[in-house]
Amino acid sequence: MAHRSGRHFLQIPGPTNVPDRVLRAIAQPTIDHRGPEFGLLGKEVLAGMKKVFQTSAGAVFIFPGSGTGCWEAALVNTLSPGDKVLMFDIGHFATLWRDVALRLGLQVEFVPGDWQSGVTPESVEARLREDSGHQIKAVAVVHNETSTGVTSRVGEIRKAIDRAAHPALFLVDTVSSLACMDYRHDEWGVDVCVAGSQKGLMLPPGLGFNAASPKALAAAKSAKLPRSYWDWAPMLRDNAGGYFPYTPSTNMLYGLREALSMLQEEGLPQVFARHARHAEATRRAAQAWGLPLGCRVPAEYSSSVTAVRVPEGLDADAVRKVALDRFDMSLGTGLGKLKGKVFRIGHLADFNDLTLLGTLAGVEMSLALAKVPHQQGGVAAAMQFLAGAAGSGK
Amino acid sequence: MAHRSGRHFLQIPGPTNVPDRVLRAIAQPTIDHRGPEFGLLGKEVLAGMKKVFQTSAGAVFIFPGSGTGCWEAALVNTLSPGDKVLMFDIGHFATLWRDVALRLGLQVEFVPGDWQSGVTPESVEARLREDSGHQIKAVAVVHNETSTGVTSRVGEIRKAIDRAAHPALFLVDTVSSLACMDYRHDEWGVDVCVAGSQKGLMLPPGLGFNAASPKALAAAKSAKLPRSYWDWAPMLRDNAGGYFPYTPSTNMLYGLREALSMLQEEGLPQVFARHARHAEATRRAAQAWGLPLGCRVPAEYSSSVTAVRVPEGLDADAVRKVALDRFDMSLGTGLGKLKGKVFRIGHLADFNDLTLLGTLAGVEMSLALAKVPHQQGGVAAAMQFLAGAAGSGK
Amino acid sequence: MAHRSGRHFLQIPGPTNVPDRVLRAIAQPTIDHRGPEFGLLGKEVLAGMKKVFQTSAGAVFIFPGSGTGCWEAALVNTLSPGDKVLMFDIGHFATLWRDVALRLGLQVEFVPGDWQSGVTPESVEARLREDSGHQIKAVAVVHNETSTGVTSRVGEIRKAIDRAAHPALFLVDTVSSLACMDYRHDEWGVDVCVAGSQKGLMLPPGLGFNAASPKALAAAKSAKLPRSYWDWAPMLRDNAGGYFPYTPSTNMLYGLREALSMLQEEGLPQVFARHARHAEATRRAAQAWGLPLGCRVPAEYSSSVTAVRVPEGLDADAVRKVALDRFDMSLGTGLGKLKGKVFRIGHLADFNDLTLLGTLAGVEMSLALAKVPHQQGGVAAAMQFLAGAAGSGK
Amino acid sequence: MAHRSGRHFLQIPGPTNVPDRVLRAIAQPTIDHRGPEFGLLGKEVLAGMKKVFQTSAGAVFIFPGSGTGCWEAALVNTLSPGDKVLMFDIGHFATLWRDVALRLGLQVEFVPGDWQSGVTPESVEARLREDSGHQIKAVAVVHNETSTGVTSRVGEIRKAIDRAAHPALFLVDTVSSLACMDYRHDEWGVDVCVAGSQKGLMLPPGLGFNAASPKALAAAKSAKLPRSYWDWAPMLRDNAGGYFPYTPSTNMLYGLREALSMLQEEGLPQVFARHARHAEATRRAAQAWGLPLGCRVPAEYSSSVTAVRVPEGLDADAVRKVALDRFDMSLGTGLGKLKGKVFRIGHLADFNDLTLLGTLAGVEMSLALAKVPHQQGGVAAAMQFLAGAAGSGK
Secondary structure (H helix, E strand, C coil), rough: CCCCCCCCEEEEECCCCCHHHHHHHCCCCCCCCCCCHCCCCCCCHHHHHHHHHCCCEEEEEECCHHHHHHHHHHHHHCCCCHHHEEEEEHHHHHHHHEEEHHCCCCCEEEEECCCCCCCCCCHHHHHHHHCCCCCCEEEHHHHHCCCEECCCHHHHHHHHHHCCCCCCCEECCCCCCCCCCCCCCCCCCCCCEEEEECCCCCCCCCCEEEEHHHCCCCCCCCCCCCCCCCCHHHHHHHCCCCCCCCCCCHHHHHHHHHHHHHHHHHHHHHHHHHHHHHHHHHHHHHHHCCCECCCCCHHHHHCEEEEEEEECCCCCHHHHHHHHHHEEEECCCHHHHHCCCCEEECCCCCCHHHHHHHHHHHHHHHHCCCCCCCCCCCHHHHHHHHHHHHCCCC | CCCCCCCCEEECCCCCCCCHHHHHHHCCCCCCCCCCHHHHHHHHHHHHHHHHCCCCCCCCEECCCHHHHHHHHHCCCCCCCCEEEEECCHHHHHHHHHHHHCCCEEEEECCCCCCCCCCHHHHHHHHCCCCCCCCCEEEEECCEEEECCCCCHHHHHHHHHHHCCCCCEEECCCCCCCCCCCCCCCCCCCCCEEECCCCCCCCCCCEEEEEECHHHHHHHHHCCCCCCCCCCCHHHHHHHHCCCCCCCCHHHHHHHHHHHHHHHHCCCHHHHHHHHHHHHHHHHHHHHHHCECCCHHHHEECEEEEECCCCCCCHHHHHHHHHHHHHHHECCCCCCHHCCCEEEECCCCCCCHHHHHHHHHHHHHHHHCCCCCCCCCHHHHHHHHHHHHCCCCC | CCCCCCCCEECCCCCCCCHHHHHHHHCCCCCCCCCHHHHHHHHHHHHHHHHHHHCCCCCEEEEEECCHHHHHHHHHCCCCCCCEEEEECCCCCHHHHHHHHHHHHCCCEEEEECCCCCCCHHHHHHHHHHHHCCEEEEEEEEEECCCCCCCCHHHHHHHHHHHHCCCCCCECCCCCCCCCCCCCCCCCCCCCEECCCCCCCCCCCEEEEEECCCHHHHHHHHHCCCCCCCHHHHHHHCCCCCCCCCCCCCCHHHHHHHHHHHHHHHHHHHHHHHHHHHHHHHHHHHHHHHCCCCCCCCCHHHEEEEEEEEHHHHHCHHHHHHHHHHHHHEEEEECCCHCCCEEEEEEECCCCCHHHHHHHHHHHHHHHCCCCCCCCCHHHHHHHHHCCCCCCCC | CCCCCCCCCCEECCCCCCCCHHHHCCCCCCEEEEEEHHHHHHHHHHHHHHHHHHHCEEEEEECCCCCHHHHHHHHHHHHHHHCCCCCCCCCCCHHHHHHHHCCCCCCCEEECCCCCCCCCCCHHHHHHHHCCCCCEEEEEEEEECCCCCCCCCCCHHHHHHHHCCCCCCCEEEECCCCCCCCCCCCCCCCCCEEEECCCCCCCCCCEEEECCCHHHHHHHHCCCCCCCCCHHHHHHHCCCCCCCCCCCCHHHHHHHHHHHHHHHHHCCHHHHHHHHHHHHHHHHHHHHHHEEEECCHHHHCCCEEEEEECCCCCCHHHHHHHHHHCCCEECCCCCHHCCCCCCEEECCCCHHHHHHHHHHHHHHHHHHHCCCCCCHHHHHHHHHHCCCCCCCCC
């Protein structure tokens, strides 16, 4: 590839721009994964991840792998062949998780959706109430659907499950929300949470995570899906000393330790507020451009990613191509049935106001160059917000 | 941990001392895994790995994960529930692979062994000839048993299978041999090979590999074990363009590209010869010490790792503790039933004569300090060999 | 210092944002500065710097030190105590160079200037014509005055010297112009050029450079100012083999090799055009804001840095403080007699359109927050230019 | 250069093996050298260096440059043209410092020496007593002569000066002793100390240091040698806030901060003891080889470097060539009149027992391959010492 001056703008909704503190941490020499120094590292990152998941009752698991692998881990540790899982067709990643479940031999009831809104607590409650025989063993929800920029209200869904007095396990994917938006594993009564390293955790891809409630850990004892690599049991045993049952991704764990320090230095509430500000600034830009958002429900706006729709008949990927060729910026493509209809702006992880404004400027110029009908003034609207009292973060 | 001056000697048989060229490569900024620059990277590392596996007919798979995961991948892609696999009790890792197979619902016939020698071609041939009904669907062999320092003669085992005219798939673990000892995937007719990043490939842990023959790829079409994360099919489809079906470990792939360059610069035959020299020097040291090797068959000596036995009644881990506390060197522990009976010296990957001699000096001093009865002169014997014509590498 | 999310915007006119390729290069292990590997490195960077200076006739010198040191080197190698040097009061750095000359025991004739324009060829010619006794031994000009954003027309000044048929040496400071703006050492007949690592060369500070014409090298033989560290003679002798007379900054030379590769990959003409575009975009922003530039002569606009004046009675440093506190961006302060009157925007070295727009957005918001009267629309004007045909760089 | 497996053994007496903690520190992004974050860095490293010099009364100066430059700084800040300096011909670097003094216009009285022993307090006292007219303005001594492996007893020389009741300034070069051997700036009454980054401070080359006593600072006020770059006065002024009068080597200062942390973690007394142990082990090896040391006075043995003499008629550089070609180890060459007569083993900075033993093994094998008559057993003797109670460091 030809050399390009300056830093690439990696504004896909993950992998995100890895801060150089983390990159340098990852470049430390690999150590003996069975030695005492490793044990300290392991304990530190496991404890740190519990804070990020906001769990004290549950256990956290760190796998060498991806979030995709941890979708599998969530299912194989808690379910048995033929078990029924309630899932929701709210976007591309929800669909992929469904596919994982099917491949593993689970039954999936896939509730239709419009890919512009999240899972409603009402629909969950209604469906579970119908299931008086408790055939549904798990309800699986994507907290932040990366393909659409839509969140689902996990805390309220928990209450819906409770209202239905249904014993199903509650599985949640926070791959692109963890460490970007508030996620409360214990308080919201989630049983298994799925996450990955390459989004709000500011790491390169290569680690996947589960957080499991005591109920999920109990379920693991009788779950019958075959499992080996993703099995929680040997993890739980060895993690007690900070170790892992097979060779862990030592260097990624160095990066994780550094990222956890950064999150702690900034403070999780500040991290969430920052993401919310940048998301609002991005939406104001989109509104100024006169382009509709991928999310049609304001209460479900994502703080990590904003999908922007281009007018019918135009190709959203043409905007992305200009952004990459002309401005060295990567934007997210439309996935699955949104192919060509939306582009996605990632505004998450290690990020700040001026990088956001550079990003939005790149989008605004690319819209012009790709001849997408729009109003100018998106950057100006975002600046107005960010410099104003509302956007000051004070 | 307290600061210790100088470089740690990481002389376990993996993870190995990652060269700083690789560490710097890993510290490059993460890029869009769906962009054109990534496609070039993906194609380059896939092509490079085919050379390392010495395969042109087969396909190579790179997973975010560990070698353990790729044991699972080898099985789930080629076998069906209840299939019988012929495995051999030659060491700790062979036993762990057996356990994976059992957890996945396979039947394992586990041929007894003494943990001091490898799988014999004769035993394979004899057992397969008995299996006239072709109940055995796969023969699984560890090329270099990391726990014992014993290799199995994979090429000859292939011939034994052929002599028995048995259709079983031939699965081989090269986790600690690949890029250390000659391994010829095509020529030796292996169907699935399993490898990891953290040994001869000089990377941190975090990537696992499979190489699959056309016969294995064909078997994958009818294999019925449930699989999702480890499924070759979507990999094969996306790898054609240099991409992956889920987020790959981009930064580890940077490191892999660099490591492949280094292997190519040195040349695989030179890499193998170097490992053989260092292994021979290590054995001469052990002989001078008067301590027996973990491997009792000279034709099966490992070039990656040497297990050294301490006299009955002494604890090999005491030697390791002195080496770590006093000389900042990590040695490999005895695993499974070798616990306390052997320590293991890793002499693989990014390594040279003087680091080997520092290592052997550390062992010799630790033997003295741990009061293990031995003769001095191990380092001297190794120096004699390395400086002499036989060890000159010329 | 508290952790701040995202990348700092280092928009002072140097040190500049060091690209991570260069940072990684600098992090390579230090080697023996007297060994064969070093000789290759030394020769490569010396040859590469000749291309950057656009000289083949002259010699290039690389010192562990700063540009300030190389001001001294330029003088002590070519002049004798009491020699007269013609210098020009065009800004803060010109004044500092004057001070160096005075401290070393030279006589300086310091031609007055307004710190808003460069050295005029006419004034040089007139003064030299008067000097029929050739008392003036050197004419010293700053190519790009970093404190004002004003360039002097070096090529035309050469012609002026020639018209006056004056034998004075021609000394030029290109600290903030080299590798940003066209500089032609041979063609423009410069005798000694002074440069530093931390501007267009994209390195951290720590290296200083001289380029010397054959006439300057000849002058060095009779120059009588005491010199040791900065002496060209032992450098010239040892540089022939790629070595240095005292320990060189090995790791910075690694970085230099990498930076030279990047400049070559992009191409010097492209590098100059890029800087010109970004400077023009910045001026359009300033014009939209209604704020005057520090440079009043369009033919003398700098491509590296733009000084922007704030209205009388306001403190330019208040803008800088907001930019730093609120947006994590460093802008250049007003130096010397421009203290508080201007702020300076660096737009040089490893840089691109979106980072410039983030920078300009930060300035525009900081102007508002610091209550500096201005028009909005600076960012919009820059986007208009950069996205338009004129600014396309095609 | 061809790729070589494993780490290079950089066993010259500096530059030394830079620890990767320091290399990573250096690779941090460059910041504004006039901003608040820099001020904290500057103050921290200046304070840290005072501890390393063991001075509280004096001032420390950090220059972008080399130790050679700081020889110059020591002289130009304290002396006037024609001043007489008493120097001692004890080795190559003492000679080079003499040359610097001569080039700067000082008179040097150069006391003859044998390059096998240090400056004796007796000779200093005798010469100063003779100088009743106090023509000698400074006494300049190299603490650890890197070319010979000989130290001079700085504390005792101070007492000799005092006994002679002579007002001369006392200048000391600790380039290769600082942070390796005990050096007490205040207690020993040194007026100006000279140091560099690339030895005991574990940094790449590129920084030079002075420590100055109140008496030296007073002398600077009347010293008349021309000076600009190396002038202490503006440094002293700006250092108060943590800043520098011209652009400092920011990234090297990051490295210095990290190196100071490492020294503090280990503890200076432990650092000195470690160097002493490794030097003793090296001497025992040389004794076993039957090769004489470059230093003939046991009380003056260096802890940083050991020069080893080869028998008359043999070329010491032949040993070095074998060590480099065959074992990838750099040893120090014989400098000046020791060319070909000695090779030098650096055993300083970030170093440990096993790396020393690898080094000595490389030397022992190179002696054999270069056919230098010697006894085997050097490594064995060093191991004996290091593993024994005397060498245990406990």
